[in-house]
Amino acid sequence: MARKILRGILIVVGLLLAVLAIQAFRYRDTIQRVFLGGVKVYETQPPQLPANLPRPAILVFSKTNAFRHADAIAAANSLFQQIAHDKGWGYFQTENGAAFRPDILSRFDAVVFNNVSGDVFTPDQRLAFEAFVKNGGGFLGLHAAGDNSHEAWPWYADNLIGATFTMHTMSPQFQTATVNLEDRASPVLAGLPPSWKHNEEWYSFAASPRLKGYHVLMTVDERTYNPEGMFGKDLRMGTDHPVVWWHCVGKGRALYSALGHQPEAFRQAEYVRLLTNAVSWTARQTGSECGDAKALP
Incomplete structure (x- = not known):
């Protein structure tokens, strides 16, 4: 009887291990991206840009070597493409990091890091991107562009x-909260109400960038x-909990x-108005x- 029980236990354990192995294989990319330091993909051949790119022009970049917000990336890419179309601007979207070299970046006025x-x-x-920004280029970062997966690049x-x-x-992950505007004279906030409700996975930060x-x-x-947050972690920042900010x-x-x-x-x-x-x-x-704007490298 004891042998039968032991055999049964071993069979169950074996089945559970098999299921875990199958799931680990199935979700190996996500496991690598989230728990094992991300994937290591670096392009060296740049994409082919249109010969005639109107100015102003924006480069929308959505590469992910860590967690991928696939649905949000697609929605934001479509939005920025529409914004550029409506304004008559040049637009190019890529996930190819080799686009970040001086001669290519010089064809753009701003770069959007879409998640x-x-x-x-x-x-x-x-270095090429850092020089682009310091010499007058624009940067707009969205959501995951400010998470903790970028710690290997201190300047960024x-x-x-x-x-x-x-x-x-995480309790729950997505919640509807009220956002309040500051610095109402900023053109970034033109046409927006003083506050509105937004559903989001709310980020917290170690300290306010206002400091x-x-x-x-x-x-x-x-x-x-x-x-x-997870395991009941208190994410309060107090009365100053920024979610949108700028600096030079x-x-x-x-x-x-x-x-x-x-x-x-x-x-x-x-939010469409704010991003526009x-x-x-x-x-x-x-x-x-x-x-003043300067000629880019």
Whole structure:
């Protein structure tokens, strides 16, 4: 009898291990991206750009070497393509990091990091992008572009984004909360109401970028949602919980928005207006911040 019981236990354990092995194989890419430091994919051959690219022009970049927000990326790409079309701007979308070299970047006025995650560039590509921004190029980062998967690149995490991601909400993950606008004179906030409700996976940060002198454009009211992360971690930042901010990087303009995990965000009228304003501002079509535009390298 004991042998039969032991055999039964071994069979059950074997079946469970087999199921786990199958699931691990099935989700191996996600496991690598989320739990094992991300994938290591670095392109060296750049994409072919259109011969005639109208100016202003925006480069929308959505490469992911860590967690991939697939649905949100597709929705945001479509939105920025429509924005560029409506404005008569040049537009190019890629996930090829080799596009980040001086001669290619010089054809664009702003770069959008659409939920970019992980370590996505070679050292030369990093330097080219850094020079692009410091010499007057614009940067607009969305959601995962400011998470903790970028820590291998200190300049990007500390100087371009300027805030250290700690965790996002998990109780529940997606919640509707009230966002409030600040600096109403900013062209980025033109045409927006003083506050509105937004459903999001709410990011928290170790400290407000306001402490570094960055200009906060929008905060979330922690009284309107449950700022609790995994295992009950308290994610409260207090009355100053920024979710959209900007600052100058050399002569360049940098703006980051922590919103945009779900595709519905890119169909919400208020957020569409904010991003339309933001891409115009980062491309130096509005506002006078960060000095005069200069010829890019």
